Amino acid sequence: QDKFLIVMETFAMNELELSDYCRKKGLYREQIEVWKSVCLQANGQVFDQAKQLNSTLKEEQKRAKQLEKDLQKKEKALAEAAALLLLRKKAQAIWGDEEEE
Secondary structure, eight states: OHHHHHHHHHTTOOHHHHHHHHHHHTOOHHHHHHHHHHHHHHHHHHHHHHHHHHHHHHHHHHHHHHHHHHHHHHHHHHHHHHHHHHHHHHHHHHHOOGGGO
């Protein structure tokens, strides 16, 4: 955590400021460069993971949307079939079965 803070403090420094900072803190420039590299790699991994998760989330949202559409179509077809059955029963009740004649 201290290394990360040092990297953050020195990130925007020029060579002269960085040398002065290292002298005051008793550090070497090379150490800070290594820490900076490690921090950037860690951030890159986090970014890649976030990007992958975002992609997966979008795919799942798209799949959920498609499933909702399919469900609505099936519900509509079921309602239509139920209405036709009801009409058929009413027609049979009014005119009687065609099979009886």
